[in-house]
Amino acid sequence: MRRLFALALLVLAALAGLPAAQADGDHSTKVMVVVDASASMFETTDGAVTRMGAAHHALRAAAATLGPREEVGVQVYGSSRSQDAARDCDDSRVLVEPKVGNQKQLGTALTLPPSRGASPIGPALEQARDELGPTGPRAIILVAHAAPTCDVDPYAAAARVTQGDPDLRVHVVGVDVAGTNRRTLMRIADAGGGTYRDAHGADQLKTALGTAVSRATQIYLGGGSAVAGGDDRHQATEVRSGTWFDTIGAPGSDNDERWYTFERVLATSTLHLHASLRVRRDRDAPVSSDGLQIEAFVGDKACGGGEDAGEGGTEAVLSAYAPVPTLTKPDEECLVADTVTFVVRRTGDHDLPAAPVEIYAAEEAPAPDEPLTAARPDGDLPQLELSSPNGDLQIGAPAFGLAPQLAIGTHATAIVPGETRIFRVPVGWGQRLSTAARFPESVDGRMTGQISVISPNRASVVAPRSADFGDGSDALIAAQTASIAYGNRSSTDAAVAAANVAGDYFVVVSVDADDDVPRVDVPFVLGVDVLGTEEPRPGYRGELVDNASPTRAAADTEGSGFPWWIAALAAIAGLGVGAGAWFATRQSDGSGA
Structure with missing residues (x-):
């Protein structure tokens, strides 16, 4: 029966190798798209539409890609049609509040009549900041053509709305701009700690705004579940196979270490432990050193570790990995222990802010019949030839x-x-x-x-x-x-x-x-x-550890959408499970942890 459960877990592991749905969590970015609705936006651009018409189609396309927890709103400035509109520096209004489930409203928000308005960029940025609130990850995306008017300095406004707030950024999309106008908008993005993108014509605006919204809503934390690590090894929090996210304090603070435990499901399995952290970017702060370490223990015995370091201002992703036991010379005590404790530690300068950390854990079943012989050296391949790109623009993730x-x-x-x-x-x-x-x-x-x-x-x-x-x-x-x-x-x-x-x-x-x-x-x-041609997977197999009861083994598979007993029957029937079947447990989303 124990072998049956082990086989079931292995088959479920194959399913876990497939792309998993992102877990819901209260960690989305709130975004306000601030659109120039002044008179020049109603002139024609490439694509035989007005710039405002192009912005409407671009926002509608971006809204269609939003997930169920992404909060995006839209605000316009310069939309007044009054006779003295060119002198109205308070002409800024919210059309759609940033909240979840408003894709339909976003898709129709920019069907506006031609205006006579000015271009009060500075006041519009300040209003957007107030609408987004004071806490959490937030972003303003400015879509503009006309040069700023009114007395409020747009550079100072961009710097002011983000000053002392590393969670707020001002990004800019310049629509059909060049020369002085382009340099002005680039300076606004720089002052707001954000990025600048050019868009000439309707097609480029659709790509630029879609990319800006996608990046703004895609914060560091990936799929997985929230976990609060313990302050020391005696208060370590249990995690299972999967992806987790936690918050780790500044080096030298009371919470610059987060402690966790992992209970083996299969005897003599290999644990793969990993932590990653994105270095926070603050161009106004002095250059600082940020580092990340991971160490694993059985009792007081060290069982391996890894570390990485980088400098603030780069938004580098630090990556620290530790296999337990080490792969080349596995330690017997680290191999057979039922419980492994590990710590994720922040190192570097003490003035760094707290940061989210992504933690990954996986348990690899033993393959005792596989020869531990490295593959023959392949030698260098001919350099990959890069052809003309195909498909849409691909934007990588920060995690x-x-x-x-x-x-x-x-x-x-x-x-x-x-x-x-x-x-x-x-x-x-x-x-x-x-x-x-x-x-x-x-x-x-x-x-x-x-x-x-x-x-x-x-x-x-x-x-x-x-x-x-x-x-x-x-x-x-x-x-x-x-x-x-x-x-x-x-x-x-x-x-x-x-x-x-x-x-x-x-x-x-x-x-x-x-x-x-x-x-x-x-x-x-x-x-x-x-x-190369894909080869059969190794002969993974294993026994449940003595304290891994059928109840616990089944609990590790809860929420997978695939009953463990069906997996067991599939394994017995010899159904193929593909190359992803190396993990001994499913990559849990944390339910039941």
């Missing part, structure tokens, strides 16, 4: 749990200097991933592009590779993994050892630049290819 899946091919994408963007690519047993990114020569200033690859269990497979571009020079950065094999974990080559499991591999792209470089979208192309 592993949100990473969009890329199809094989070449994709058009974009990134803002200082950002890190993450994509995922499924790779099967016996296959290898090849990826390459080309960055352009025609950008504002000198920049550095970087690409790396992370495994499904969050180990570093390809260390960051970088190249400079801009000022007349482009850059091509390529990366390749070893062929995926269970026995790779025995390799003394860290890159090969990490390529030991099939599943979603993460391509991590970042761009860095000096503070005086504008935060404008940098277009680049990203290619991915998966080479």
